Amino acid sequence: MLANTTNDVSAFTAESFDFVVVGGGTAGLAVASRLSEDPNISVGVLEAGPDLSDDPNVASAGGWLVTAYSPSYAWGFETVPQLYAEQKKINLPRGRLFGGCSAMNAMMWTRASRPEYNALAELGNNGWDFESLLPYFKKAQSHSPQEQDIFPGTGVLTPHQGERGPIKTSFNTWYSSLIAPFIESLKALSFQINTDPNDGDLTGLSNIARAADGEKGTRQHSGVAYLQSTAPRKNLVVLTNAHATNIVLDREGAGSTARGVEFLVNNVKYTVTAKKEVILSAGAYGSPRLLELSGIGMPSILGKYGIETIVDLPVGENLQDHLMVSLNFLLTPESQANLKVIPISVDIEDVAGKDAKSTSTGGPFLFSPLRKVVPENNHARLIELLNEYLSSDDISLMERAQFNLQKKWLEDPYCTAAEAEVMFANLPGAAGLPLPDGSMSLWLPIAHLHPASHGYVHITSSDPLAKPEIDHKYLSRDYDLQALLQIVRFVQKIVKTGALGKIVTGSALPPPDVQTDEQLATWIRGNIATVFHPVGSTPMAPKAIGGVVDSTLKVYGTTNLRVVDAGILPLQLGATPMSTVYAIAEKAADMIKAGI
Template sequence: MEEKLAKVDDVSQKSFDFVVVGGGVSGCTIASRLSENPNVSVALLEAGVSHFGDPLVSVPDGWMQQVFNPEYDWVFRTTTQDKVTNSVTTPSGGPDKSFYWSRGKGLGGGSSINFLFWTRPQREEIDAVEALGNAGWNWERFFEAAKRAESFHSTAVNNDPKFLELYSEKSVGHSGPVPISFCKTVSGAEWYFQKALEAHGVKTLEDGLGGSLSGTFKSTANIDPRTGMRSTAATSYLLPALDRPNLKVLTRAYVNRIVTKRDGDDTIGTGVEFEHDGREHIVHATKEVILCAGTVKSPHILEFSGIGNRKVLEPLGIPVQIDLPSVGENLQDHLIFTSCVFEMNNDHRFVTSETITLPEVQAQLRALYGENGIPISLACTGVTFLPLQLISDRVEELIESFEKRIQQKLVDLRPGLKDQYEQQLKMLRDKDVPDIEIVVFPVNVHPQGPPKPHVGLLPSIGRPFSRGSIHANSNDPKVQPTIEPNYLEEEIDLEILLESAKFVRKVTADGPWKDVSVAELIPGSSITTEEELREFVKSNVSTTWHSSGTCSLAPKDKGGVVDTHLKVYGTKNIRVADLSILPLLTVVHTQATTYGIAEQAIDIIKGDYGI
């Protein structure tokens, strides 16, 4: 398929109606949808390569070999995080309190490297976006747009029929570009965790995609069951569009900045400056420049285009076009407790990242599935989303403490942050709105000794109260920006993680889970008191690579970067249409949400131009 991609001369100094920056989930979606109209010309620029036909991308568990590989991964890195106590092991083997932020590099972006979860937010989370002053950004519109991206396919056979594949026909799309399904190979531990949860009052959901998430269920995945391969934005949206003469897709095109000019009080994007094979080029945009470079790179590119906080840009020698201090602010990221790990009983033939490579396990799975050439691979599918109200009796205590903190620092809060916190606290009080996730993770992140069935039960905080930022720190656009997530800056985040860890230990202490597990290896029996567990959580946290907020959708005086049409304030024709616009992070994995944002953006753009 490489021959169908554009050459630099097809793009450089050429004019297109729309220039899309970034070939990830949103970029592929928007470029494909816009080019459906033969009268609209589109150029898509991607810094990475295509990865078409690459087995590390197409095989579902190939992500384990992609991470930290700069051909597939941007390998971003945060600043040192003072509020955590863990020493993160770096790829070079040394300890550090910074975090590596893996992000997909190449066509397909994060859809090529993620853990394959296909989950949709809680209804109230999306309605909260509208309540922040964003008319039209509500659950109903999002839900219909999001379903348009997907095509659900049933799975003929799986290795654990007890772990039910439940869904509602009304809550999934049936004719969209992205094939989704229930993964056929699971660890086998998921059903036992479901039963353990049920014994503690957690219901198993019959519809995990319809906007009511409180409960436990088997997640769908971006896997095409007809081939067993990963469905990416590149293969699903872009590949079928490559023959269109009005679409040019250029890879290895590193975007430096948006080229702008002034029109009265407004700024107009006239094109995009990019580097290809060591040379700088410009592609011209006659209608719009659409940024789809993600939570890290979209604000970074805006800043290099002179759109951002004057106090950030002027010291770097970047000419200020629009003084917009909200660019790069409001960063939020899911934080997960990584070390609640169990050794499982060998008698139950659990399939984990360690045991799936064993010849006897491979033989058992091939006997079940047949020799049809479809690869045997493992994906995570066991998800549970729970309100803090269900698992802890400390909710009101935590809310009251945080409200006092808000009052103490009210004058220092960024514009709009108090409104965000009010929405978060409203959801925290709601007994039907989940606040945390627990993932059944059959991948051993603490390998030691011979292969054994190890399974993690990993809780994460869904809507963190801590806020960070992403900003340029050099006048060289190839220097990675400063990523400051401020993990655990707000104490309530740590306490929610602590309550989640306590709940996991409670659920696994007896009954269905204890019957099939040998021991809790980590934290282990030496961690007994609440204070010991709190300190252990602080020393064993990680990002889940689900950041948002740096180009927030909000009124300008409330910290917004883009308006309800996703146009950057102060510009006539520069939009941002990726996860960075989400002003409040939602509790779920963000892949399906990003497709939904892109599809909703297409509705807006087509409506604005009548195309």
Template sequence: MLSANLLDAYDYIIVGGGTAGLVVASRLSEDLHATALVIEAGRDHRDDPPVSTSGFLSLLCGNDSYDWKFTSTPQPGLNSRALSLARGKGLGGSSAINFMHTVYPTAASIDAWLKLGNPGWSYQDLAPYYQKFGTRHAPTDEIRAITRIKSLDDSLSGYGPIQMSYGQAFGVTNSAWMDAHISLGLKETNDPIPGSVTGAFQNAASIDPTTKTRSYAASAYYNSQIRQRLNLTVLTETIVQKIMWQGQEPDVVATGIQVREMNGTISTVKAQREVILAAGAFQSPQILEVSGVGGSKLLDALGIDVILDIPGVGENLQDHAQVCQSYEVKDGIPSIDMFRDQELVGAAIAQYRINGDGPLGTNASSTSYLPIVDKNGPLSAESKKILLDEFVTDSSERNVILKELLMEAGAPALSYVTFPCQINTDIEDLTSFSNYTAPAKPENYFTILNALGHPFSRGTCHITSQNMDISPTIDPGYFKHPVDLEILSRSVMFAEKLMATEPLSSTILAQPNGRRLPETIPSTLENARHIVEERVISNMHLCGTCPMMPREEGGVVDSRLLVYGTRNLRIVDASVFPLIPVGNIMTTVYAVAEKAADLIKED
């Protein structure tokens, strides 16, 4: 809420106290002579057990206190289903509600940003910032043996405030996951950080190994020491109404922001140096458009004065569409589904309160990055080319770069993540993520989250009103490009082969071809396509709506993250991603924000 001691002006105003915003605020306020103000619409959840306790993550998405609960438009490519699009609401943003997987992109997927006209944004340029945001703690020898980790490059483990660890809950499912990939002749990656990830690997999680609590932007970049900085002010439960302007293009200056308190009071705060947008892939373009920056046709229709005509605002929306394939497990195989028994829940809570141990203090998922596959395994170079040439006929620069990415030998096109419970998407209401994980079947399950790594489809996010309380219309555009359906359908078929491979099959499955969700077996490509269209959900990796690209190519910010036509408005969150990298995007959001802070200091 607004402070009685609020200054009339600050050097830097950061709009959004989420994953990126708190990184930038923390770094800029290291200069004690510079004042910084963070405006966050949500609350401070650092003392909330559902946020801090990793095992309670299923309580977050779909909960009004923690999640904005955005919903997509009905998707033609998904048989007109509308999906939940969870976004973190509060300090820390989506880093407060995500699944805490710390995986890294391939070097090639970041180098693609450079190819799209962004000097200074190769993987080599960004690599130091992957080390700067976090510190990876090495696993014990026992966990190394279980997860088949032979070596880790300690020089890449980082030195930053986000704490990443492996925990002690790894077991037979993780070993079987790694060994099944080896049985199929697939590569394994010991260390996923260097940028050459392919095959199966064991990822860490953003969990502090000492406290066994979630390590995220609010706990790490706004800790008790940083909170004592007199030059840093963080206001929660305060809504940014619009950005204030002065001047004409190409020298438009953001002079400040207009904000609204919870009681409805409207105030204006001035910016002496910069206004920095970090409101996320939906609300950063929303704020731009209500402030007069966006496509002039849309703004004119809504009666908004056009400050800058930038049609790329709200375009280029990307996500990792995913299918969840759940399999019944044998008795004794760990599954969160067991916690439908309240006595077990009570025992787990008691154990966690004593020493932070047990299932509530860890995250034991495994991952693999795979190239384009079919029911038998990775496609040959010739087969990949035939598939891509058949379905990708548009020779735009972006599509050419994506095809090059996927044609590289072994280059990941897909990510698989294991999850120790059932995820049921055969439900009527798909607009709340919490509905997916509510146990629908009495058995215990193991799930493969099967996600498209480099989608060709693009969506949009645009306002329909000048009112910031009205959510923008969000159309992720799943399967607008036909090749996405083809790649993911084949991947669904391969997941069946993977689960039928030893030792996964005999170690984990209750029985071959046993109970599963969805119940249809993807034995043919037609069946697989049907499953994908009926079962795809969002991976919550929404990005790209204010892309860093040349303006004439649909870009919104330049390579220094300045909005075109302005002198002092930057965007530093996932909305600037020109192309979504493979895997969970949290590490790249942190890295981009760290680099953004350095760019701001340099300028």
């Protein structure tokens, strides 16, 4: 257990903190650490899970395949049956441990393109454009350049990367022998390597950094990076195994004021007092749940469970996620014989990170606008679908603003907002996945990055321990299904082109009998999965169009309650969200300190 973490609930509640942070995860520990840099500011953090920093699967960069999918590290959330995905309940991994999702995810470190952050400002959030956020991206990061022959430019620290931040980022030291033909095939289709994907243009093929210490091969989650890397601070305390149940609100005056947080430890209720602010960093599912339990939300939801509405806001709506489909391709016997394979179990139990730096995630990912991967007539059809949605009276003002942005991006031939993602999974075990007969396959998961389908997360009871109802409404708008279908067709084209075309012999997933677009659409509906990147459930936007927090991240109708996590992003990003969540936390800390 780290020096700043404790299980002593009596000592924790005996103190009144200036700031109480709910959620010791990616954003929560970052903002808590930055606030506590001032010795005159006291910060208390409530984390529902345990401190597992010494767990080999958490500590090792190669352990994420265990942590990301094991219930031992997660909340156990799942969707309701998805109407447009064969009524499947889809598992939604969310970290329930010190460090949150940063302690159990795949550690991908990517930054979306400039237009997507500029869109935050266009939605009415001054100071959230790309140039304004760039210093905070850099402030969180300490990148170690590593030159690799197949990825020119990776040995140089660019002006857009951080070099003194708490989160160490690095590249893999081992690469599959299938990466070279993958790159060659994409080059044959006019895609190039992006040597500086952090400069505001993520599009192209780039080597993906991960939040890992390249020398030690250990995971860099928010706890070890922001807390362990500094001397213990008496003014910062993280109470683990503490489940927040209610925000204590004082309704006197112009707006509701948060006075503290009620929480459970071993089913015993306690209260911690906040003298200045309460900061919610419980994630895109957890923060809406606590707001609703505390009387902030829609009366139609709160009233069902006997909760008085203190502030009427569309909490939990606008929920968005990235959808993934896994594609597997058969390889020639010769390419399988030459395939470099590293066993999954290498040293993970022996010395955390000793060889895990070679068995982690990372490798070449392609991010692209749809216009570069979709035939012209299909691209036009996607624009038509957005126009159909915009002509409907059934969409919210928030969705109208988002669809207008998305349509603008699709129509702009020079826009760099990525909507299609093709992942070369440089995974432990191989470059791909073993088939049932033991042969190796090329695994190329794909994702659609700007879904038109939006869902919700809401409480199901006044019981604070009850799981929320989560309905992402995956594929409820045909735009998403058509986009995924076209990205699959594009990957099928990649593996028939150039170097890959010489070693790929057929398709395992989708099965060979899936040929027509109708068959492929049916197969996609039954085989989608989440990349677990939920955003948007407490959106930062004007209240008039459905915002829950303002541009300072304060909840509307309150004087001192903020949300600092991925839920504040009003629209999905064409990238993995972790580096953006750190930037949000860094910016939030500066805004809070400026207002003290």
